[in-house]
Amino acid sequence: MSNANSQTIKLKALGTLTLFLVLCFVLTPIYASCEQDQISVHCGKTPTSTFDQHGRLWTSFVQNKSVYISYSDDKGIQHSSPVKVNQTPQTVYTNGENRPKIRLDNKGNIFVSWTEKTPGRFTGDIRFARSTDGGSHFESQKKINDDGLPIGHRFDAMTVTPSGLIYIAWLDKRDSAAAKESGLDYAGISLYYAVSSDHGATFSPNVKVAEHTCECCRIAIASKGESNATVMWRHIFSGGMRDHAITTLTPNGASSISRATIDEWKTDACPHHGPDIDNLSQHLTHLTWFSNGALHKGIYYGVFQSNLNTTTNIIEVDTSPQASHPQVKQFANIVWLAWKTYENNQSYIKIRKSLNNGALWSKPETIVSTLGNSDHPYLLSDTKNIFLAWQTENEGLRLIPLDEPSVRQ
Amino acid sequence: MIRSFLLCSVFLCQASLADKLPLQNWNSNSLQQLSAHYYRQPFLLVFWSLDCPACYKEFEVLSHWKENHPNSHLVIVSTDPLDMGDEVQNVLIEYQLTQSNVWIFANEPSAKIRNSIDSTWFGELPRSYFFDAQHQSHAHSGALTSAQLKKWQSFISDEITKHEH
Numbered sequence: 001m002s003n004a005n006s007q008t009i010k011l012k013a014l015g016t017l018t019l020f021l022v023l024c025f026v027l028t029p030i031y032a033s034c035e036q037d038q039i040s041v042h043c044g045k046t047p048t049s050t051f052d053q054h055g056r057l058w059t060s061f062v063q064n065k066s067v068y069i070s071y072s073d074d075k076g077i078q079h080s081s082p083v084k085v086n087q088t089p090q091t092v093y094t095n096g097e098n099r100p101k102i103r104l105d106n107k108g109n110i111f112v113s114w115t116e117k118t119p120g121r122f123t124g125d126i127r128f129a130r131s132t133d134g135g136s137h138f139e140s141q142k143k144i145n146d147d148g149l150p151i152g153h154r155f156d157a158m159t160v161t162p163s164g165l166i167y168i169a170w171l172d173k174r175d176s177a178a179a180k181e182s183g184l185d186y187a188g189i190s191l192y193y194a195v196s197s198d199h200g201a202t203f204s205p206n207v208k209v210a211e212h213t214c215e216c217c218r219i220a221i222a223s224k225g226e227s228n229a230t231v232m233w234r235h236i237f238s239g240g241m242r243d244h245a246i247t248t249l250t251p252n253g254a255s256s257i258s259r260a261t262i263d264e265w266k267t268d269a270c271p272h273h274g275p276d277i278d279n280l281s282q283h284l285t286h287l288t289w290f291s292n293g294a295l296h297k298g299i300y301y302g303v304f305q306s307n308l309n310t311t312t313n314i315i316e317v318d319t320s321p322q323a324s325h326p327q328v329k330q331f332a333n334i335v336w337l338a339w340k341t342y343e344n345n346q347s348y349i350k351i352r353k354s355l356n357n358g359a360l361w362s363k364p365e366t367i368v369s370t371l372g373n374s375d376h377p378y379l380l381s382d383t384k385n386i387f388l389a390w391q392t393e394n395e396g397l398r399l400i401p402l403d404e405p406s407v408r409q
Numbered sequence: 410m411i412r413s414f415l416l417c418s419v420f421l422c423q424a425s426l427a428d429k430l431p432l433q434n435w436n437s438n439s440l441q442q443l444s445a446h447y448y449r450q451p452f453l454l455v456f457w458s459l460d461c462p463a464c465y466k467e468f469e470v471l472s473h474w475k476e477n478h479p480n481s482h483l484v485i486v487s488t489d490p491l492d493m494g495d496e497v498q499n500v501l502i503e504y505q506l507t508q509s510n511v512w513i514f515a516n517e518p519s520a521k522i523r524n525s526i527d528s529t530w531f532g533e534l535p536r537s538y539f540f541d542a543q544h545q546s547h548a549h550s551g552a553l554t555s556a557q558l559k560k561w562q563s564f565i566s567d568e569i570t571k572h573e574h
Contacts, residue, residue, distance in 0.1 A: 095460060122462060215462050269533040269551040270461040292531050292550070321531050322520050342520030373518050 039063050039082045041070050042396030046099035046375060049076075049389045049399070051382040053106055057399065058135070060102035060112050065089035067100050067114050069135055075387070076399030085129050085138045091117035093124060093154060096325065096376045097218040097272055101158040103166070109199050110135050113144070113158040113168050122215070124154040126170045130200040144194050146206050147174045152189065155274075157219040159229050166200055167229040167249055169193040169219050175211050188212045188236040191219070195251050209247060209254040212236045218274030222285070224248060230285050232260055232277045232304075240266050244275055244289055246304055258309050261302070263293030276327045278335075280357060283307045286335055288317065288326040299326045299339055303358050313358045318350065329379040331386040336402060338367070338377050338388055346370065349377045349390055351402060367402070370394055432494055432501075434515035435486045437525035443484060443510075444544050451565050452482035454538040454546075455553075456526075458489050459496055461534040467552035468504040474558045475509060481565060483509040488534065491516055542568050 034043035041047045044061030051057055057072040059079065066089060068082035085100075086092075092100065093115040100114035110131040115124045126144040131137060145153035152173035159167050172192040179186035191209040196202060214234035224230045228250050235245035237259065246260040265271075275289035285304040291297065298319030302311040317326060322342035329336050335354040340347060350364045372393035379402075380387055391397040433439075443454070455471065457464035475483055485506060487497040497513055514522055523530050527548060530536055537553055538546040539561055549557070 098460075121465070122460070216460060267533065267551050268463050268466075269535060270458075270463055271531075271533050272458075272460070273532070290531070292533060297531075321529050322524060324520070324532065340520075342518065342524060345521065347518055347520060373516065 037064075039068060040396075041079050041082075042391070044068060044082075045094040046096065047389070047391050047397045048099055048101055048378065049380055049397075050102055050104065051380060052104045052108065053383070055382045055384075057382075058102055058104065058110065059397070060085070060100045060114075062092045062094045062100060062114075065091060067092055067112060067129075069102060069110065069112065069131075071135060072399075075401075076389075076397065083131075083135055083137065085112050086114075086127070086141050087138075093117055095272075097216070097274055098155050101156065103158055103160045105160050105164045105166075105199060106162070107164070107199070108134060110138075111158065111160065111166055111200050112138070113156045115154045115156050115170070118150060120150060122152045122154070122173070123150060124152060126153050126156045126168060128158075128168060128200065128203070132199070142203070144168055144203055144206075145170070145172065145192070146194075147172075149174055149177065151177050152215075153192075155217070155219055157221040157231070159221045159223045161223040161225075161227050161229065163227045164197075164199060165227050165229075165251060166196040166203075167193060167221065167223075167231075168195075168203070169209065169221055169229075169231050169249065171213060171215060171219065171233075172206075175208075186212075187240070189215050191231070191233055193231070193249055193254070195249070197251060204251070207249075207253060209249070210235065210245060210257050213245075214242050214271070216270040216272055220275045220277040222277050222279050224279050224285075225282055227251060230277060230279055232275050232285075232287060232289075234271065234274060235259075240268065241293070242267055242271065243291070243293065244287070246277075246285070246287075246306075248306070258304075258306070260287060260304050260311055261289055261291065261296070261300070262311075263291035263296040263300075265291050265293030265296075267292070273324065277304075278328050278330050280330050280335075284357070286328045286330060286358060287311065288328040288337060288339075290324065290326065299323045301326075301328065301337060301358060301361075315358075315361060317352065318364060323350075325376040327377060327379045329381065329386060331381045332403075334386075334403075336379055336386055337361075338379050338402075340374065340377050347374045347392075349388060351388070368398065368400055431511065432487075432498055433512045434491070435512035435522065436515040436517050437521050439512065440526055444540075447482055447540070447544075449542050450482060451542050451568055452484055452540050453561065454484045454486065454540060456486050456488055456534060456536045458487060458534050459493060459500065460489075463552045464535045465500075465504075467535045468500070468506065470553055470555050470558060472504045472506055473555070474562070475506060478562055479508065481562065484512070485509050486512040486514070488514050488519060490514070539564075 044063035047061040049059040067085040070079040129141040194203040217234040220232040232246040244261040248255040273290040299317040302314040326339040370392040375391040
């Protein structure tokens with residue numbers, strides 16, 4: 001072999017090695033472990049993500065008594081330096097069911113809502129802050145609950161409509177507190193909301209949606225049409241049945257509530273297990289929920305038909321006791337379900353999909369697993385793909401495209 | 410001045426008790442250990458969390474029951490994250506449940522721990538297990554009532570009587 005040939009082979013080998021190392025750097029999430037004081041989407045609590053209309057991934061999370069945001073232009077491989085949302089430290093609720101939310105409007109304004117823990121038991125205030133400069137800094141936070149009472153206002157849920165209205169709904173103790181002050185028994189608490197029509201500069205007065213809601217489950221909210229929102233929550237129906245209710249929020253008030261699920265779960269226990277929704281059309285809403293009722297035990301899916309006031313296409317998604325925290329999302333004519341489960345010493349995320357609006361479903365398929373602790377799973381999409389976002393103690397925050405099987409890990 | 414002193418004293422007393430409260434880490438092997446510890450003895454195992462309103466309602470009932478039956482075995486396990494240990498201790502002190510056998514979930518997946526206790530438990534709280542002397546258990550979801558505890562106490566007394574004869 002000549003020296004020239006030998007040199008060419010060495011250079012090719014070096015080139016291949018360099019390309020390999022570059023690919024490793026680009027394709028491997030920048031996460032090894034969380035060092036002390038490292039502020040990161042991988043190390044913070046309850047990271048929650050969304051895409052803007054240009055495909056940039058935005059994530060809110062909580063660390064060191066602050067809410068932070070960070071963005072990624074490469075689908076979660078690398079994240080920008082975090083920016084603090086609240087300027088003064090505060091205790092923020094960060095259990096899986098009660099966590100900060102991040103949403104954007106089509107002008108690029110960034111909105112973050114969260115629940116601040118205030119002194120006392122089950123107490124809190126609903127907080128909101130916005131950035132109008134692409135996330136470089138956030139304006140002073142606002143308190144959304146307007147009753148001035150040091151009581152429970154928790155479990156915020158936020159959505160932004162195509163027309164730019166911001167809806168924030170939450171569980172509120174003011175009616176329960178007033179009843180108890182008068183010596184009356186009161187089951188559960190209430191659901192309230194406020195709406196902003198000026199990109200978060202101001203919010204409407206608080207509006208009551210329903211009394212006698214469950215106290216400790218997340219609320220599901222999704223924009224409906226151009227300017228409304230659908231909201232679903234665990235309600236306390238007659239006889240102490242903790243099944244689900246649903247209604248439409250408008251800028252001018254809430255519609256009357258409908259019963260979305262009939263599971264007959266009579267309990268005074270705290271399920272810590274709220275539903276999820278996504279709107280298919282003006283009258284059809286995909287629902288997924290958990291119940292341990294007399295009629296349904298486990299995770300279920302159904303379609304709520306608001307014009308008929310009924311839920312149809314109800315299917316058992318997973319009835320194993322370890323199945324939890326389901327998500328539902330409509331994307332490109334496919335309905336996706338994702339949930340967490342636990343088998344053989346590992347936590348798994350499973351999915352099912354329907355090509356015909358929830359009438360028929362694929363079998364459960366395992367997407368990803370972990371050996372350690374993990375957060376709830378989330379479904380999100382940009383204009384081209386649908387993703388699963390899942391933070392795990394051992395692997396950090398992962399974004400996994402669901403419609404590209406070869407990319408799954 | 411006196412009020413400040415009293416408040417300060419209460420705070421110091423609570424801090425001191427919290428330091429001494431033996432909050433143990435409950436992992437996926439703990440039920441086996443507990444079973445060995447209470448060999449041939451009935452016990453009541455209760456799971457709760459800080460963020461569960463119904464659990465505090467249950468604590469009022471449990472506190473009263475424990476006060477009247479100090480020799481009955483009560484095991485209380487918080488499902489909160491380990492870093493909430495201080496708050497967990499403060500609640501147990503407030504409800505005078507410090508004479509119980511008290512635990513908090515260890516840093517293991519909660520589903521793994523739950524599965525090690527009962528594969529049919531979905532995670533709702535409070536969740537209670539009545540273990541008889543043979544350690545056969547009966548589960549209950551939701552806040553325990555005085556009537557349930559009275560019935561349980563009567564059952565325990567019968568078991569002890571049977572054992573003594």
